[in-house]
Amino acid sequence: MARLPDRRPGFSRRAQYGIFTGYVVAIGGAVIGAVLLVVSLIQPEAFGFARTAANEVGRPSGVAAAHSRTIGQAIYATVGAYFNAGQQNAALSREVAAARANAVTARAVADENHRLKALLGIVDPVDRPVTAARLIGSTAQSARRYAVLNEGSFSGISAGQSVRAAAGLIGRVVEAGPHTARVLLVTDPENVVPVRRVGDGLPAFVQGAANGTVEIRLINMGLNPLHKGDVFVTSGSGGLYPPNVPVAIATAPHRDGASGRLASDPADTDFVVVLPVFQPGAVAALEASRQAAGPPPPVDEGN
Structure with a gap:
């Protein structure tokens, strides 16, 4: 051996x-x-400084990638428009004719609302946006949904402020560095947005489904009055999000509410506007409730 x-x-x-x-x-x-x-x-917030530092380091490459993506989308749209010019021209002509009719009605309604508010002494608060920013990054395949802005605390951005695009709400700021900010998207499961249905004010809330879609849950359980195509806007409840910002559109009603899609898809959004907190005390209340609820379940952030 x-x-x-x-x-x-x-x-x-x-x-x-x-x-x-x-x-x-x-x-x-x-x-x-x-x-x-x-x-x-x-304590997930303990490593916020590391995430902020990584975002600051990756800011130049993120801006370059966003600019390249915008150029690519513009080239693709130009080529497609060239081959579909005739069909698009006819469709646009019909849309312009409908828009003119709707504009007359909308102006009449706006004038009537203005007169009624003047009689009642109602003054709408006007909050100027904090700043405009560009989306330079976002999570792709992950249970958590975040995006990164190319502006930060030096531009007045702070945690709790809402972020919206032209078509609707994107999310809210959760961390802000000197030149970048981290946004919790509406499609994240931890982001719950109080909303109301346009038309009758039916109260509900929108919660992310972690797959790019959202779930619309009714506050009053019972018969489900939702229909495909219902539009939901922020209600202002909770004090974080300003009211009347489009959030979601119902696509598939079910027993407890409806599945829906965002009014503004972050994947198709380039520039956004950061809005101030609707009620400044809401940020402290949110942090207190989060600490009382304890740590969230472990998930992969995918950043």
Whole structure:
């Protein structure tokens, strides 16, 4: 029977110290990794500085990628419009004719509302946007849905402010660095937006489904009065989001409400506007309720 090879490094103290150091580094790395994992699960905000620093470092490449994406979309749209010019011209002519008729009706309604508000002494508060920014990044395939703006605290952005595009709500700011900001999208499961249905004011709330869509839940359970195509806007409840911002459109009613799509898809959005918090005290209330509820379940952020 052959003698088993001796695995010891002989009498070389340098080799022995090298093996011992390797074991110490491996065990130390495993312990540090376990500690960081526990901290990230218990207190996710503890690593906000690291995420902010990474966003700041990646800002130039994000801006370049967003600019390239905009150019590519413009080229694709130009080529498509060239081949479909005749069909598009006819469709646009019909839309212009309908828009002119609707504009007359809308102006009459606006004049009537103006007179009624003047009689009642109602003054609508006008909040100027904090700043305009560009979406330079977002999570692709993940249970969590975030986006990154190319503006930060130096432009007046802070946590709690809502972010909207021309077509509707995108999300709200959760972290702000000097030149970048992190946005929790409406499609994230932890983002719950109080809404109301346009037309009758039916109260509900919109919650992200983590797959690019949203779920519309009714506050008053019972018979489901939702229909495909119902439009929901922010109600102003909770104090974070200003009222009357489009949020979602119902696509598939079900027992508890309806599945829906966003009024403004972040994937097709380039520039956004950051709005001030509707009621400044709502941010402190949100943080207090989050701490009382405890840490969220562990998920992969996919950043």
